[in-house]
Amino acid sequence: MTSIAVIVGSTREGSYNRALGELAASSLEAQGAGVTRVDLAAFDLPLYSSALEADAFPPDAQQLKMLLAAQDGLLFVSPEYNGSLPPLLKNAIDWASRPTGDEGLVALSAYRGKAAAIMSASISPFGGLRGLMHLRQILSTIQMIVIPEQVVVPNAHVAFAGDGSLKEPLPASLVEMTAGRLVAVARALSA
Template sequence: MNKSTLPVKLLVFAGSTRKASFNRQLAHVAATMGRAAGAEVTLLDLADFDIPMYNADLESHGTPADVMKLKKIMFAHSAWIICSPEYNGSYTALLKNTIDWASSPVKSDPEWSSGSKAFVGKVVGLLSASPGALGGLRSQSHLVPLMLNLQCWVAPKAFALGRAGDAFDAQDDLKDEAQRKMVQAVVEQVLMASGRLAD
């Protein structure tokens, strides 16, 4: 909550569209925790968006409708949780492509002429999950400067879920209480900071 007593609007999404994605599972956990903490949560699935590979020639014919839809959803949420898979020690092409489109100015629409409009001032919490021991931690270290460059506030607390193949139960919840607490701490810090910035 912020002083206006309105619930914080929290956007949660994963940088994977794989059906059995660990990061999608982690996003589900974070969204459930966000709701329990009183936030108004949107759990967004990038698989629901038809977004091509970024190409300025393609963009010159018009920004795709789903990019506009995504920009508006991002803009409407003051707090974000990104669940980032790790590919080759970094974040996924899907995540980068999504952020590149969402941060590209829309020349034909003065309302969206600032590329960073959907990003500025967002409080962003980073989570990651991987079958490896480091839990995708290196993807977060690349994502931090990207989000800062777009004028987001990156929460100091973050969590990387290692050995993710064994971490979830049949209800897509985390089996381990200590890991649940780590995720919860990130969610709560993001909601707290977002509420404070809105005061």
Template sequence: MSIKVAMLVGSLRKDSFNRRLARAVEKLAPGELAFEHVEIGGLPLYDQDFDGNYPTSCQQLKQQIEAADALLFVTPEYNRSVPGVLKNAIDIASRPWGTNSFAGKPGAVIGASIGATGSALAQQHLRNVLAYLDVPLLGQPEVFVQFKDDGPVDPNGEITVESTRKFLQGFVDRYVQWVHTILKR
């Protein structure tokens, strides 16, 4: 059974640390997980005025989320919170009222930053939003990765620090268990 995972990375930067982290997690995952990277950079800003007639790009985002079995959010921390581009995508996919595309899908939140707290505050804000949107979230292990110029993940998503590899593998293994548990309900 293939499990389709919608992966939303909250950074648009070409060499984003969070995009590197997403690639690393994807490489550690078993073949039963099929990751689909959800592009969020070209979306218009959410506006309730288009709830009755969603723009095509917003309809496509909702369809992509709805087609997924599970969710993985990979977020940087901007000014102690979630990047606007990620929050905008979440607002679009959860609206209009009564058409929340995320509801009931098992999910997890991870992130990276150059700061010592590795996106902890952004993740907490994101968890609050996703709890409201009825996304059952994996609670442990929490993944706060601090990036430096030399790693722990290179631009190709190769993990360069063995302790990081072991930790991320533990996360991936637990995430797979979580997804199976929620999908069996």
């Protein structure tokens, strides 16, 4: 079974991106993937520093890296902070990009050559589009294959119905389409 991790870039209670990530996770499962939901609050990740890396690589960073490395594909669902991605998510991406054990400097074993997709929910009318542009570039830099489909959910504070579904049909259908393409590309790349 194709394995996909859903990584949410917010730990806020009532997070719109967690709600979007849950919708996407359900869609991924419905389209044949085995999904691991990654709650970054469950990982004790200090701000990256080379001294820490050299002297005491955080066990949770190692654990996150191993979890991501075991997947066929990754879905990032993240808010936009000041036109970019939140430090919570960038820090997690950075720790899991570091070589461990006998790996060379650019092993990128959690990421290299794997399928990725990106989604964002934001209270603004632009839906976090600028943050996704940065996230796409970062994921490409760490040698992921980022699919062209993506999802933005604008006006997130009024976008979700009481049952967690999206009120508007367009972003709802984009979630299905993006999840389906991610499963297909992850499956093809890991075959």
